[in-house]
Amino acid sequence: MSQAVVGKKYGIEQTEVSAIQRMQRVKIARLVDDNDKKPMVGRVKGVEVTIPIVYGSISFWLGKKAAESTHKWTTYVRSATNEDLSVLVKKVVFQLHPSFEKPTRTIEAAPFELSESGWGEFEIGITIYFHPDVGEKPLELFHHLKLYADDESIPQTTKKPVVVESYDEIVLSEPMEASFGRLRNHPVARVTGNPSSPLVLPAGESSLDRKGRDTKDHALVQWFMKHSEAEDLNLLTTARQQVWAAAAKLKKELGSLENEVLRIKATTH
Amino acid sequence: MGDAKDILGLPKLGERGSTEKRKTPKDAIKKPDGIHREVYALTGGLPPIMPTLDPVSIKKRTLPSKKISWQWLPFSTSARTDNLQLYHWVRIIDDSQPSGDYAFAKYNKVVDSIRYTDEEYNQLLVDSSWSREETDRLFDMCEQFDLRFIVIADRFTPPRTVEELKHRYYSAAKAILQARAGPNDDLSDHSFFKDSYNVNHEVERKKALNIILSQSRQQDREDAEVIAEARRITEARLKAKGLEESQVSTRAALHVDTTPARLPSPAATGDISFLSVPVTVASTTSVQVTPVPTPASAPSSTPVQTSAPIPASTTPVSAPPPVGPRPPRVYLRGAWLAQQIHSVVSPAGVRTSKRVDQMLEEYGVRSKPKVPTAAVCAEHLELRRELLNLIQLQKQVQYKENELAILRENPYAEIPATPNTPKRPHRGLENERVSTRATAVGAEFEGFPSSGKPSFHIILVQ
Numbered sequence: 001m002s003q004a005v006v007g008k009k010y011g012i013e014q015t016e017v018s019a020i021q022r023m024q025r026v027k028i029a030r031l032v033d034d035n036d037k038k039p040m041v042g043r044v045k046g047v048e049v050t051i052p053i054v055y056g057s058i059s060f061w062l063g064k065k066a067a068e069s070t071h072k073w074t075t076y077v078r079s080a081t082n083e084d085l086s087v088l089v090k091k092v093v094f095q096l097h098p099s100f101e102k103p104t105r106t107i108e109a110a111p112f113e114l115s116e117s118g119w120g121e122f123e124i125g126i127t128i129y130f131h132p133d134v135g136e137k138p139l140e141l142f143h144h145l146k147l148y149a150d151d152e153s154i155p156q157t158t159k160k161p162v163v164v165e166s167y168d169e170i171v172l173s174e175p176m177e178a179s180f181g182r183l184r185n186h187p188v189a190r191v192t193g194n195p196s197s198p199l200v201l202p203a204g205e206s207s208l209d210r211k212g213r214d215t216k217d218h219a220l221v222q223w224f225m226k227h228s229e230a231e232d233l234n235l236l237t238t239a240r241q242q243v244w245a246a247a248a249k250l251k252k253e254l255g256s257l258e259n260e261v262l263r264i265k266a267t268t269h
Numbered sequence: 270m271g272d273a274k275d276i277l278g279l280p281k282l283g284e285r286g287s288t289e290k291r292k293t294p295k296d297a298i299k300k301p302d303g304i305h306r307e308v309y310a311l312t313g314g315l316p317p318i319m320p321t322l323d324p325v326s327i328k329k330r331t332l333p334s335k336k337i338s339w340q341w342l343p344f345s346t347s348a349r350t351d352n353l354q355l356y357h358w359v360r361i362i363d364d365s366q367p368s369g370d371y372a373f374a375k376y377n378k379v380v381d382s383i384r385y386t387d388e389e390y391n392q393l394l395v396d397s398s399w400s401r402e403e404t405d406r407l408f409d410m411c412e413q414f415d416l417r418f419i420v421i422a423d424r425f426t427p428p429r430t431v432e433e434l435k436h437r438y439y440s441a442a443k444a445i446l447q448a449r450a451g452p453n454d455d456l457s458d459h460s461f462f463k464d465s466y467n468v469n470h471e472v473e474r475k476k477a478l479n480i481i482l483s484q485s486r487q488q489d490r491e492d493a494e495v496i497a498e499a500r501r502i503t504e505a506r507l508k509a510k511g512l513e514e515s516q517v518s519t520r521a522a523l524h525v526d527t528t529p530a531r532l533p534s535p536a537a538t539g540d541i542s543f544l545s546v547p548v549t550v551a552s553t554t555s556v557q558v559t560p561v562p563t564p565a566s567a568p569s570s571t572p573v574q575t576s577a578p579i580p581a582s583t584t585p586v587s588a589p590p591p592v593g594p595r596p597p598r599v600y601l602r603g604a605w606l607a608q609q610i611h612s613v614v615s616p617a618g619v620r621t622s623k624r625v626d627q628m629l630e631e632y633g634v635r636s637k638p639k640v641p642t643a644a645v646c647a648e649h650l651e652l653r654r655e656l657l658n659l660i661q662l663q664k665q666v667q668y669k670e671n672e673l674a675i676l677r678e679n680p681y682a683e684i685p686a687t688p689n690t691p692k693r694p695h696r697g698l699e700n701e702r703v704s705t706r707a708t709a710v711g712a713e714f715e716g717f718p719s720s721g722k723p724s725f726h727i728i729l730v731q
Binding site: 050052130134135136137139141166167168169170171172173174175192227228229231232233235236237238239240242243244246247250251253254257258260261264265268 | 515516596597598599600601602603604605628629632633634635638639640641642643644645648649651652655656658659662663665666669670672673676677681
């Protein structure tokens with residue numbers, strides 16, 4: 001309708017406008033068709049999508065009056081930047097200790113977390129299932145649930161929880177085109193590399209508003225740890241420099257030793 | 270023992286006025302009755318600790334309560350159709366004979382023989398290659414020889430193969446049984462129908478067996494090798510396909526590319542069945558095997574195919590094995606780094622990898638980075654590689670020093686290829702090294718009167 005008005009405004013023929021509209025509709029239809037019929041056309045070569053995640057647990061002591069379950073804990077998988085993971089992750093399955101009722105817990109919507117109460121520490125198996133158009137196998141992680149702080153001198157307090165988080169990155173190398181389209185403009189992911197072939201992709205989903213699915217305003221956000229690569233990087237670079245220096249020294253030594261040997265051999269043989 | 274002492278004339282224990290007539294110790298020591306004195310003496314002259322058989326009881330055996338005797342009696346058996354009277358010994362207990370059939374009659378198994386009437390023959394069994402007399406003779410012999418077809422074939426005139434005889438007999442018997450069976454009888458349980466005789470299959474099978482039997486030992490070995498290779502290849506392919514299939518099931522079914530992968534595999538299995546022609550197959554399969562160095566990594570995205578039977582690798586496999594430098598499709602960077610580390614460091618050996626870990630600790634670096642981002646992982650891997658390099662350099666330096674030491678002691682010594690000289694601790698003894706070098710140089714200098722060149726200085730560069 002507005003198109004027709006525009007057409008009139010700019011003096012384009014009515015027929016032309018309708019033709020353009022028809023073409024656009026056909027294009028969209030074809031795109032949609034393509035998406036419906038062949039959602040996995042192929043992979044985007046030369047591209048890597050990195051989604052940094054953090055997984056772990058936060059555990060609160062319930063105080064002296066607590067009964068058999070002395071702690072209330074939450075285990076979760078979240079995006080390292082607290083973005084919404086559901087664009088990539090379809091569901092997360094937490095495998096708890098067999099002593100829990102129904103130890104296989106499936107969380108199918110963001111935020112991907114599970115809260116329980118208990119008294120014991122154990123290893124939680126976390127399996128991350130991706131959306132079908134990502135077309136990948138589920139990833140498995142393990143996290144040891146920690147309820148008691150290392151420092152035994154400080155008495156337990158209900159105010160401060162025991163937080164254990166691990167940083168890792170999900171890397172999709174050469175992802176499927178459909179999911180790539182979704183992910184490339186989404187703040188949860190980082191894209192490296194350039195697609196080696198021209199792409200016909202649906203528009204990214206960054207325009208869609210997904211309120212409440214990210215963890216930026218999560219109840220426990222105050223306890224989330226910061227994970228920065230700076231410390232590791234610094235350590236590594238200094239170490240590398242030292243090693244490089246030592247290697248250079250050794251190389252020189254080797255050279256001189258070799259010369260020695262040659263000299264002796266030359267004089268005696 | 271007492272005897273021995275007597276013989277030797279040695280004084281006995283507790284001698285009491287020995288010149289008197291000696292009470293022979295035999296009577297004094299003899300205690301038991303029922304066993305001989307010497308046997309008793311074997312035990313050391315003392316009664317055994319545990320009570321054994323009461324010697325009194327050894328003498329007699331209890332007589333059997335019943336009266337048993339044997340009689341030579343005639344018997345008959347249900348297994349014989351004639352009325353032959355045979356005799357045998359029978360054990361009689363208390364005047365009564367054992368009853369029942371001859372014990373071995375139960376082993377007389379017979380085959381149910383099938384005979385046809387003339388009508389049945391004319392209706393069902395008329396065959397172009399078998400005359401009536403031949404069929405009659407066949408059935409007679411089957412009954413006589415209990416379906417032992419080998420024997421029948423030997424005696425059959427005109428001579429026919431075992432397969433022909435079997436085929437004729439079984440098909441005839443089946444036809445007869447089917448014709449006779451009423452509507453209620455269930456024939457499917459009868460062994461003729463359950464395991465029906467397939468004459469062509471049998472002929473082929475025996476031919477194949479003959480071939481195998483007559484093959485030479487070398488051909489046997491060749492065959493075994495080829496089969497093993499083929500099995501390995503198919504297993505690898507199945508594994509790759511299994512991975513593929515689990516991915517395909519998560520995606521939409523319309524995936525055209527996977528079909529080329531399915532086509533070659535029947536061809537591959539077809540190859541195996543033709544192994545009865547061994548030699549030529551060996552050459553062709555070896556051609557197939559070599560271009561697939563690690564079959565597991567064949568389904569990768571890079572085009573890898575030479576001969577047709579290898580599955581076309583345009584099929585995108587979403588989970589190629591994380592072998593070598595190729596990363597899997599989706600992975601956690603921490604786990605991937607660990608694999609990379611392993612593939613880089615492990616070829617050097619367990620000791621070196623432990624040494625690398627040690628050195629990492631010395632530099633204050635964790636063996637697994639806490640925040641595995643791409644940059645961090647790359648740095649970490651590079652650091653490990655450099656540490657490995659450092660260790661190798663250290664080894665080289667050590668080796669060179671050893672060489673030098675040998676040369677010093679014996680300037681004409683031949684340096685062996687492998688350093689089997691005693692190792693010297695290389696750390697922290699740098700000063701010592703320098704000094705030995707200096708002194709050695711000095712000694713050499715003196716011992717070479719011919720080398721009067723004053724400019725022959727050694728400049729030790731550190």
